[in-house]
Amino acid sequence: QVQLVDSGGGLVQAGGSLRLSCEVSGGTLSTYTMSWFRQAPGKEREFVAGDSWSAGRTSYADSVKGRFTIYRDNAKNTVTLQMDNLKFEDTAVYYCAARTSPIVNLGDMAYGYWGQGTQVTVSS
Numbered sequence: 001q002v003q004l005v006d007s008g009g010g011l012v013q014a015g016g017s018l019r020l021s022c023e024v025s026g027g028t029l030s031t032y033t034m035s036w037f038r039q040a041p042g043k044e045r046e047f048v049a050g051d052s053w054s055a056g057r058t059s060y061a062d063s064v065k066g067r068f069t070i071y072r073d074n075a076k077n078t079v080t081l082q083m084d085n086l087k088f089e090d091t092a093v094y095y096c097a098a099r100t101s102p103i104v105n106l107g108d109m110a111y112g113y114w115g116q117g118t119q120v121t122v123s124s
Contacts, residue, residue: 002027002113004096009118012086016122020081022096022115029053030074033099036081037108038092038120048094049081050104059104064090088124093117 008020022034035050049070050059058070069082079096095118097111105111 004115006115006118017084022079024077029077034079040092047106054102086122
């Protein structure tokens, strides 16, 4: 049974940085496409960034392009979301998610495994 554990959230001022981590257990990270989603209060969960297990294929939401970077360390079974130049509107609970298909799907229904979420709060 694949399990995902998110960590790294916190409170940061606008313009600052945070690094989120997702630790994968019960499975081999190199066989999973990994994505990050977020959900702000009163809003639907939305895609943030994804990394296919087929090397070199990453995708980002337009709202985070150039500010966020997703990368993985298959040896350590971890996926990281580096978030720079954070904005107030980035405030949300962030979730990592996994699927076996090599396609980074922007819809959350395509992912069968989820972390518990980690809160990111950006003060303006």
